[in-house]
Amino acid sequence: GCGSDDSSTAGDSGGGGGGGDATTVTFLPKALGNPYFDTSDAGGKKAVDEFGGTYAEVGPDTIGPDTQVSFIDTAAQQGVNALVVSGNDPQALCDSLNAARDAGTKVVTFDSDVDPTCRDLFINQATAEGIAKVEVDMIAEQIGDSGEVAILSAAANATNQNAWIKIMEQELADNHPDIKLVDTVYGDDDDQTSFDKTAALLSDHPNLKGIISPTTVGIAAAARYLSTSDAKGKVALTGLGTPNQMRDYVEDGTVTEFALWNPGDLGYLAAYAAKALVDGDITGAEGDKFTAGELGDFEVGADATVLLGEPYRFNKDNIADFDF
Amino acid sequence: MSAATTPVLELRDVSKSFGPVVALRSGSLAVGAGSIHALVGENGAGKSTLVKVVAGVYRRDGGEFRLGGQPVDFASTAESKDAGVAVIYQEPTLFPDLSVTENIFMGRMPLGSGRLSGRRIDKGAMHAEATALFQRLGVHIDPRRPALGLSIADQQIIEIAKAISLDARLLIMDEPTAALSGNEVARLFAVARSLRDEGRALVFISHRFDEVFELCDTVTVMRDGSYISTDRVAETTESQIVAKMVGREVGDLFPKTVAEIGEVVLDVQNLETAGEFHGVSFQVRAGEIVGLAGLVGAGRSEIARAVFGVDAYDAGTVTLAGKPVPAHDPRGAIRAGMAFVPEDRRQQGLVIQGSVGKNIASVIRSRISKSGLITAGSEYAAARPWADRLEVKTNALDMKAATMSGGNQQKVVIAKWLATNPKLLIIDEPTRGIDVGTKAEVHRLLSELAGQGLAILMISSELPEVLGMADRVLVVREGQITADIARDDATPENVMAAATRSSEKAS
Amino acid sequence: MATTDALEPATTRRGYPSYSRNVVQRLLLNREAAVIAALVVVYVYSLVSVDFFDGPLTTYNILKEYSPILLMALPMTLIIITGEIDLSVASTLGVSAAFCGVLVKEHGVDLTTAMVLTLVLGIVLGAVNGFLVAYVGLPSLAVTIGTLALYRGLAEGLIQTDRIAGFDPKWQDWPTERIGGTNVPQIVIPVAILAVVFFVLLHFTSFGRGVYEIGLSPEAAHFSGVNVARTKFLLFVMSGLIASLAGLYVMLRADSAATDTGIGFELKVIASVLLGGVSIFGGRGALHGVIAGVLLIAVLNSALLLSNQGSEVIQIIIGLLLVASVISSSFLSRFRELLPRRTASTNQVSGQKSRKAPQ
Amino acid sequence: MSTDLLVEPSRQSAGQRALTTFLRSRELSIAIVLVLIVIAATLKRHTFVFSHDGWRDTLLTPSILLLLAVGQMVVIVTRNVDLSVGSVLGITAYATGKIFIANPDTPVVLVFAAGLLIGAVLGAMNGFLVAFFRVPALVVTLGTMYAFRGYLTHQAGSKRIVAGDIPANFEKLGTQQLLTVPVLTLIGLAVLAVVGYYLHTARGGRELYAIGSDPDAAHLYGLNVGRRVFGAFVLSGALAGLAGVFSVARYATAFAGTGRDLELQAVAAVVIGGVAIFGGSGTVWGAAIGAFLLVTINRALPILGISDFWQGAVVGGLIIGAIVLDRVLSLRRAHQLIEARDVTEEEG
Numbered sequence A: 001g002c003g004s005d006d007s008s009t010a011g012d013s014g015g016g017g018g019g020g021d022a023t024t025v026t027f028l029p030k031a032l033g034n035p036y037f038d039t040s041d042a043g044g045k046k047a048v049d050e051f052g053g054t055y056a057e058v059g060p061d062t063i064g065p066d067t068q069v070s071f072i073d074t075a076a077q078q079g080v081n082a083l084v085v086s087g088n089d090p091q092a093l094c095d096s097l098n099a100a101r102d103a104g105t106k107v108v109t110f111d112s113d114v115d116p117t118c119r120d121l122f123i124n125q126a127t128a129e130g131i132a133k134v135e136v137d138m139i140a141e142q143i144g145d146s147g148e149v150a151i152l153s154a155a156a157n158a159t160n161q162n163a164w165i166k167i168m169e170q171e172l173a174d175n176h177p178d179i180k181l182v183d184t185v186y187g188d189d190d191d192q193t194s195f196d197k198t199a200a201l202l203s204d205h206p207n208l209k210g211i212i213s214p215t216t217v218g219i220a221a222a223a224r225y226l227s228t229s230d231a232k233g234k235v236a237l238t239g240l241g242t243p244n245q246m247r248d249y250v251e252d253g254t255v256t257e258f259a260l261w262n263p264g265d266l267g268y269l270a271a272y273a274a275k276a277l278v279d280g281d282i283t284g285a286e287g288d289k290f291t292a293g294e295l296g297d298f299e300v301g302a303d304a305t306v307l308l309g310e311p312y313r314f315n316k317d318n319i320a321d322f323d324f
Numbered sequence B: 001m002s003a004a005t006t007p008v009l010e011l012r013d014v015s016k017s018f019g020p021v022v023a024l025r026s027g028s029l030a031v032g033a034g035s036i037h038a039l040v041g042e043n044g045a046g047k048s049t050l051v052k053v054v055a056g057v058y059r060r061d062g063g064e065f066r067l068g069g070q071p072v073d074f075a076s077t078a079e080s081k082d083a084g085v086a087v088i089y090q091e092p093t094l095f096p097d098l099s100v101t102e103n104i105f106m107g108r109m110p111l112g113s114g115r116l117s118g119r120r121i122d123k124g125a126m127h128a129e130a131t132a133l134f135q136r137l138g139v140h141i142d143p144r145r146p147a148l149g150l151s152i153a154d155q156q157i158i159e160i161a162k163a164i165s166l167d168a169r170l171l172i173m174d175e176p177t178a179a180l181s182g183n184e185v186a187r188l189f190a191v192a193r194s195l196r197d198e199g200r201a202l203v204f205i206s207h208r209f210d211e212v213f214e215l216c217d218t219v220t221v222m223r224d225g226s227y228i229s230t231d232r233v234a235e236t237t238e239s240q241i242v243a244k245m246v247g248r249e250v251g252d253l254f255p256k257t258v259a260e261i262g263e264v265v266l267d268v269q270n271l272e273t274a275g276e277f278h279g280v281s282f283q284v285r286a287g288e289i290v291g292l293a294g295l296v297g298a299g300r301s302e303i304a305r306a307v308f309g310v311d312a313y314d315a316g317t318v319t320l321a322g323k324p325v326p327a328h329d330p331r332g333a334i335r336a337g338m339a340f341v342p343e344d345r346r347q348q349g350l351v352i353q354g355s356v357g358k359n360i361a362s363v364i365r366s367r368i369s370k371s372g373l374i375t376a377g378s379e380y381a382a383a384r385p386w387a388d389r390l391e392v393k394t395n396a397l398d399m400k401a402a403t404m405s406g407g408n409q410q411k412v413v414i415a416k417w418l419a420t421n422p423k424l425l426i427i428d429e430p431t432r433g434i435d436v437g438t439k440a441e442v443h444r445l446l447s448e449l450a451g452q453g454l455a456i457l458m459i460s461s462e463l464p465e466v467l468g469m470a471d472r473v474l475v476v477r478e479g480q481i482t483a484d485i486a487r488d489d490a491t492p493e494n495v496m497a498a499a500t501r502s503s504e505k506a507s
Numbered sequence C: 001m002a003t004t005d006a007l008e009p010a011t012t013r014r015g016y017p018s019y020s021r022n023v024v025q026r027l028l029l030n031r032e033a034a035v036i037a038a039l040v041v042v043y044v045y046s047l048v049s050v051d052f053f054d055g056p057l058t059t060y061n062i063l064k065e066y067s068p069i070l071l072m073a074l075p076m077t078l079i080i081i082t083g084e085i086d087l088s089v090a091s092t093l094g095v096s097a098a099f100c101g102v103l104v105k106e107h108g109v110d111l112t113t114a115m116v117l118t119l120v121l122g123i124v125l126g127a128v129n130g131f132l133v134a135y136v137g138l139p140s141l142a143v144t145i146g147t148l149a150l151y152r153g154l155a156e157g158l159i160q161t162d163r164i165a166g167f168d169p170k171w172q173d174w175p176t177e178r179i180g181g182t183n184v185p186q187i188v189i190p191v192a193i194l195a196v197v198f199f200v201l202l203h204f205t206s207f208g209r210g211v212y213e214i215g216l217s218p219e220a221a222h223f224s225g226v227n228v229a230r231t232k233f234l235l236f237v238m239s240g241l242i243a244s245l246a247g248l249y250v251m252l253r254a255d256s257a258a259t260d261t262g263i264g265f266e267l268k269v270i271a272s273v274l275l276g277g278v279s280i281f282g283g284r285g286a287l288h289g290v291i292a293g294v295l296l297i298a299v300l301n302s303a304l305l306l307s308n309q310g311s312e313v314i315q316i317i318i319g320l321l322l323v324a325s326v327i328s329s330s331f332l333s334r335f336r337e338l339l340p341r342r343t344a345s346t347n348q349v350s351g352q353k354s355r356k357a358p359q
Numbered sequence D: 001m002s003t004d005l006l007v008e009p010s011r012q013s014a015g016q017r018a019l020t021t022f023l024r025s026r027e028l029s030i031a032i033v034l035v036l037i038v039i040a041a042t043l044k045r046h047t048f049v050f051s052h053d054g055w056r057d058t059l060l061t062p063s064i065l066l067l068l069a070v071g072q073m074v075v076i077v078t079r080n081v082d083l084s085v086g087s088v089l090g091i092t093a094y095a096t097g098k099i100f101i102a103n104p105d106t107p108v109v110l111v112f113a114a115g116l117l118i119g120a121v122l123g124a125m126n127g128f129l130v131a132f133f134r135v136p137a138l139v140v141t142l143g144t145m146y147a148f149r150g151y152l153t154h155q156a157g158s159k160r161i162v163a164g165d166i167p168a169n170f171e172k173l174g175t176q177q178l179l180t181v182p183v184l185t186l187i188g189l190a191v192l193a194v195v196g197y198y199l200h201t202a203r204g205g206r207e208l209y210a211i212g213s214d215p216d217a218a219h220l221y222g223l224n225v226g227r228r229v230f231g232a233f234v235l236s237g238a239l240a241g242l243a244g245v246f247s248v249a250r251y252a253t254a255f256a257g258t259g260r261d262l263e264l265q266a267v268a269a270v271v272i273g274g275v276a277i278f279g280g281s282g283t284v285w286g287a288a289i290g291a292f293l294l295v296t297i298n299r300a301l302p303i304l305g306i307s308d309f310w311q312g313a314v315v316g317g318l319i320i321g322a323i324v325l326d327r328v329l330s331l332r333r334a335h336q337l338i339e340a341r342d343v344t345e346e347e348g
């Protein structure tokens, strides 16, 4: 699907036109209707426009292991130069992605990686360790480094979520002995499910001190529930969120601090990386270097991964400066 | 009365067809206020169709239709109701989930008075009125119970109550007494007379002449969808009416060739289904036609259905040619050599939306399929000779059965069963709703089949048919066989007596 | 005359023609032909005017992606022709994938055995539906809404947070490998075989004739010796079996089993069956129409994606096609209709007795 | 035999009759299940009900499904079904957000009216197709479910209504309470009461039952079937529209996927509530209890120690159980009714 914006340009070969000289880059988020990906893809579009390529965004309207497949297949058919994907499932997409690569399409993953054997490059928003650590640190600060906490995740089988959660558990065990992770629930990145799961968490664990939600949909829904509940102010909430979704709740004190990298930059970087691959400037080998417009120079790290940077913390003092 | 000068209801040359089926050719009827007008005719003569045209169920194809002198043309039954026409349809049509009262008043429930309860149904008043109606008809029915599970008779009574409660100027009753017992009929007549004396016009349809002569003052005869005659009841006789209905002398209608009776083919012992019938035992021999007589609702069809196995039964045994027939297993019954032409042609006898050929071949598929495979070609090939044998009128075997006349549909059903080469043929209402010509053909065929040693169990609500065709008449009343009368001893009187409750009430 | 043996059919006196219309009319003037025509038109149009549609991957992708729908549509066609419906197919598909995955990954069962056991599971799940509908006599619409939730719930319970992947490549690659040098994935082989089997079953066996009769008039079918209950039971069992087969395929194709595998497929399947000219009231429809219906949706989908239309456009089109198909047939039948009341409702009258989908 | 008092006006008083019918009612059985679940959950953790949030959520969370179930019940009782309610809800939810973006201080009343209106219009489309063209509702509403959803996705694309777009006063409405009862729940119950009263006491209401009970008889009675069925769909649509407004008030967000899969839940609630899927019988009270049960069981299971991974299975089992129960009860009832008939005939 396409936002009403580019559906207007549909009909002409849109993101297709692999034959043309302009580099064609197609962005494929986990699902449409998620403002986080709206922002990242906007960043991508910005980059593509800068280097004069052709940008397209397609995607399923529901998250599911193979809902992205038909879009990958289509991109392959269109022979786009590069496909920038946030994978719903590390395995389910592999066959299609490899088919696309055989057809000459460069595959860059961002936000959520797939099996390294079926992509050329992964743009990592931040190391899993970095993300896990910043979330644990924030919750620890907010609840005074002791008490019960719970995690509100996305889909039960979301790879990056599960990876982060594992590391968080480790980090808590190692450095925060007094914090007890009592429950992990799954909101499927759906507002209402996340909302109701939050309610369930609070009633299941009367002396819950904090909630970590490493997903932008989840943290917003949780904040929405907390802001209307007795637990407001008593139960701390942190995780990964976008300023626009969280602004109200930071201002009304439901949330003190949450983190995120700039998804716009992430998409921007991914687009330039894709360009570099297409032009053959890089192959994805460790040590390859390329320049990502205004973001400057980046170097490909181990198993074809490029790191954006460290997550950024948003709170009352700085949230007003951001709009995404 | 002066009103008698302009008839309340006046129909002239009204016609109605369903596709190729001409149900009504030229129906004419004139009913004056303060009179009870009998409408008689054989099954399929078009009486009910005429009624449904008056009621606004069907739009007539042609002809004149006046009510109180005014030409009218009803698009729906609601309009006819508003115009003061009340109809008791032949088949009760009730809402099983709704209460008896609601069934009576559906569409015109009394609303409470006053601002607040203005749009509210006045249940109290409604139940009271229903109770009063049943008082008048002299029956016990709890107005609050759902219609679900009511007997045909009770359903019929509710239809009557519904019609009366409309207190219309024209009341049409299509075979209201078919399922009623003696004293229920008596009360209905009492009510009918009081309505007549109030100056209403009534139309009364019945197959029972004693009722016609007891209740009505005028009688109109129909045959094959056409008007035949109208006479004052006082000035005509039963035999005259019958002659007009049939259009020929009664004698030659039932060409029963006496065949020699052979071995016992069907042996039914103590068949019982709770609430339907009990202690039913009888035999049918090769070459014998056994007639099952009784009122509608007596349970004859239920017995037949149980014997053939489309219904399960609680107790008893069915044996065919010495071998026990599995219970509740039509396939088994067919394998054993039974054939069953059911009562309801459109729902049970035929796949009415299916083609003629496929219908005829439907029971012998296993025989005509080669190595498990069957093709339309092989079906039509198998069907063709049987269509020929019964002279089915259709221009191709792939025509839908629904496009045929009642008579031809019946022929298809019979063909379909003869194709199985059965030992026993159970045939329920063999000639209901089919034209006189076909009727004679069917009768000839039946006695011919009997002549070739086929055992036949024939259920019929038409006394003349039973008396004309059967070698033996079994009379069913309330699920019991109350009489077993040999052909020669059978008279309308003793059969009717055994069939109705009134006789034992009298004693 | 009276001497001719009535129990012997007469030697043809007036030979009845089998058909009232000539071959051409019979073949061309029906819903199936219309759907096939639509399919051809859309396909040809896309070939000439949609970029890349003529590419080598198009056929491959369409077949690869729509095989599960096509599979489940086969038994669904028969079920809907009997006037029933099975909303639980997608959940059966999901729980089958989950079950097989769990067997392999958590209980170390080897893949082949696991797949066999999964098919058995499919039969059991179908039998549950079939029993409740055919023998207990419950409305299939309600029953399969229940099992829709139940089976999906079992899948979620089985898999929970696991993500099951990395199946034995020899199995995992097979379905999506190309046949020879063609653009046809191997999964098409079993799909084609099953399509033929069901086509023969429906159109050339006594069982199939029974299926139609049940749809047109359950009572009449019962009265002429068709075992209505057993027929329906078997159909639901087939539906379960085929759905779990489709589940295995989806699992292998994606090399992963997850709680939400195949979610929402049931409506896609039913939509394509109805598009294919099968009447929701039962008694009417043909398998080639349904296959054309599935392919029509597939081709539309592919063509629209290639012209960068979002999935929503496809949804809108499917929706409108559905509505249009029933309205057109209602018009036709209203003209053809001989009975004063539409057959639809006369089918319905006996309420609980006729377990048809609500009109 | 005597003509007088042939029909005893029924041995019981109105009060007794009401009581017995209540005690025998199908609704009571699931109401009890609901209560038991709530009690069990509360015993395990008193905050489930005895806490501000617990009490509020117990009443508030089902309010959206409640509206859908009420509308769905009215359609199903006429032997039809409306599968498009989820999409209708999504459209009105998104429209609500758009209205506020366009003009943040739109009076709340107007927003509710808009939701009702949009829903009613969409419902009218279904009603027109079903009633006028006499085509099966299952197919039509399956089609409009896709079409409406597709239209919404087309409009919304990947845009999303976020809390910031919703004015505070409207957001507050999502949780506002009147004597501890959430306002949304009160509205839902009010709708329930009105519809229930109509179905029970108005001509139109009884005609809806009649149509579902036997469509052909309804025609023979001269009932205006088309108009009634049309009305039922309009109501279902309007209530789905209202539910859309509710969902924005409660969740302060809306996007292309809002309300997906709710249609089957609504049908499930109605079925659990003992409404015959082929119309003619059942009550809107039952449907409402069904909705509460469906939602509450989801909240209660984790507390009762059943991992929420098994919730779907439990709900499915619940639906099957409900249908089987209905079959058993209706068979018993039919039997009793036939008995009753025979008894009265003995007296004759």
Ligand SMILES: Nc1ncnc2c1ncn2[C@@H]1O[C@H](COP(=O)(O)OP(=O)(O)OP(=O)(O)O)[C@@H](O)[C@H]1O
Pocket (backbone or CB within 6 Å): B018, B021, B022, B023, B024, B041, B042, B043, B044, B045, B046, B047, B048, B049, B050, B090, B405, B406, B407, B432, B433, B434, B435, C339, C340
């Ligand atoms: N809806 C219909 N479609 C097709 N043919 C019909 C229909 N209704 C009646 N017929 C046919 O029209 C003819 C007249 O039927 P009708 O019911 O009017 O006869 P009748 O006089 O009422 O018979 P009976 O005494 O058995 O009630 C019959 O041949 C019947 O098969």
Ligand SMILES: Nc1ncnc2c1ncn2[C@@H]1O[C@H](COP(=O)(O)OP(=O)(O)OP(=O)(O)O)[C@@H](O)[C@H]1O
Pocket (backbone or CB within 6 Å): B149, B150, B151, B152, B294, B295, B296, B297, B298, B299, B300, B301, B302, B343, B344, B429, B459, B461
């Ligand atoms: N309780 C009932 N509710 C609805 N229909 C009924 C009921 N009982 C009988 N019928 C139907 O009414 C018709 C007459 O009843 P039944 O068949 O039991 O008696 P019968 O002696 O066979 O009379 P007939 O053969 O003349 O119909 C049959 O079609 C039967 O199916």
Ligand SMILES: [Mg+2]
Pocket (backbone or CB within 6 Å): B047, B048, B049, B090, B174
């Ligand atoms: Mg008649």
Ligand SMILES: [Mg+2]
Pocket (backbone or CB within 6 Å): B300, B301, B302, B343, B428, B459
């Ligand atoms: Mg009978």
